[in-house]
Amino acid sequence: MSLDDLRNRIDEIDLELVKLLNERARVVVEVGKLKSRTDGPIYAPDREKQVLAKIRRANQGPLPDRTLVAIWRELMSGSFVLEKPLRIAYLGPAGSFSHTAAMLKFGQSVEYEPLADIRSVFDEISKEHCDLGIVPIENSTGGGVIETLDALIETDVKVCAEVLMAVHHxxxxxxxxxxxxxxxxxxxxxxxxxxxxxxxxxxxxxxxxxxxxxxxxxxxxxxxxxxxxxxxxxxxxxxxxxxENIEDIANNITRFLVVSKEDAKPTGEDKTAILFSTAHKAGALADVLEVFKKYNINMTNIESRPSKKRGWEYYFFVDFLGHHTEERIQIGLEESRQHCLQLSILGSFPRATELL
CATH class of the missing domain: 3.40.190.10 (Periplasmic binding protein-like II)
Structure with a gap:
């Protein structure tokens, strides 16, 4: 085929793609109507994970998975607008790493709300001024983000998703x-x-x-x-x-949390975030960790922050594999409460396995 023939074929395929994408969009509109009657959330992290996994499985090339996933993220971004415009809060102003992570996660079609500090992101979710917020929680080089940890202690939001993004300074x-x-x-x-x-x-x-x-x-x-x-x-x-690229370690990755008023449904590949405090006595933390071992609760992260209420009392943040609705985890958390002054489930969410 000549160059003109090939370009004409591309044009024909493009027209078919436009028809199919709008056919998909009309189905999305019907989904939005059903959700409005049942008051279901517009953003469903479990459904997002299922759709993207299906696209990866169906892909036989030559386009790489990363390209198709990016296309489908934009499709889902446009779908949000058809169902109900989403408002995403992030640590601003525009151009921050949080802004970049939000754009990669939720695409170009949603509304973004830049805020002056991380605590404000949590407050906007608590007040339901925004639907979702995205905040940094830890960096592979620098560790935990104190402002986010403190906000998780002091507010009632839930973690519904996580994002991994390579960061270059x-x-x-x-x-x-x-x-x-x-x-x-x-x-x-x-x-x-x-x-x-x-x-x-x-x-x-x-x-x-x-x-x-x-x-x-x-x-x-x-x-x-x-x-x-x-x-x-x-x-x-x-x-x-x-x-360029002045970070000390080249493989510099920041993990972000997506926060909302609700966490996510199980997908079979999930993580759960909890917050607990223990009495100031020897072995208190070890008692909780022993329960985790007993019920095969596999931790992926642990951080601590002073409670600010009593001297030498700490809050511990733990991420572990699994969803809090699983029977094994429910029993393990209930037994762990016997060794805690307080234990709260911050949310269960699909585990991020790839960089955006």
């Missing part, structure tokens, strides 16, 4: 490297770039701010000032990429 500025006097970014970002900063700067002052996008905004407004942030932030705020 860049020094952004409109001056020469040797002229940088101040550097803005999140505290966790400074921790992830500590070795590079120590080797590169002798006198530049690092100043923590609420988000990397806010750091970029400030760097764009002040002379001899830089920010550590994303390529998108550089483009949005008119900054130059002075140095």
């Amino acid at each position: 860049n020094l952004l500025a409109n001056c020469l490297l040797e002229d940088v006097e101040k550097i803005y970014s999140k505290p966790e970002v400074f921790a992830q770039c500590r070795n590079w900063l120590t080797a590169t700067f002798k006198e530049a002052k690092t100043i923590p701010v609420a988000s990397t996008a806010r750091a970029a905004q400030m760097a764009a407004e002040e002379p001899n000032t830089a920010a550590i942030g994303s390529k998108i932030a550089a483009e949005l705020y008119g900054l130059k990429m002075i140095c």
Whole structure:
């Protein structure tokens, strides 16, 4: 076939795709009508996982799975609008890593609400001003995000999904490297770039701010000032990429949580997040962990935070494999409560197995 013949064939296929996509959309509209009568949630993480898994299984190439999954995420984003426009809260302003994660997860068609700090994301969900929120919870280099851990203690939201995203940090500025006097970014970002900063700067002052996008905004407004942030932030705020990929560890991954008023239904490949506190006595935490071992509850993460109510009392955050509706886990959690001052289920959600 000639080049023109091949292009004509592509045009024909494109027209068929448009027809099929709109046929799919008409079914989505009917789904939305049913959900409105039953008051069902528009975003169903369990259904999302099933659909994307089915697409991967059906794919025989030559397109890679990643390409098809990205297309289907955009289809689902458009479907949300047809059912009911979703409003997603994130740590802003635009161009933050949270913004990037939200866009990769929920696509271009939903509404986004940038907020000044992580606690505000939780508050907007609690007040039902937003449908979903996305917040960073831990980084493979820097560990847990304190603001998110504290907000999980103090609010009533549920975790309904998680997102894994590779994060690359860049020094952004409109001056020469040797002229940088101040550097803005999140505290966790400074921790992830500590070795590079120590080797590169002798006198530049690092100043923590609420988000990397806010750091970029400030760097764009002040002379001899830089920010550590994303390529998108550089483009949005008119900054130059002075140095790229300055994170100390190349395989730098941040895990984000999607929070809402409800958690997700079981998928067969789930995780559960819980929060508990123990009495200040020898072996209290070990007693809880022994129960987990007894019921084969496999932990994937554990973090601790001071309770702020009593001295030397701590809250523990634990993620483990499985859904809280499973009988084995229900029995194990009930027995664990005997060793806790408090134990709350923060939510069960599909386990993220691939980077966005």
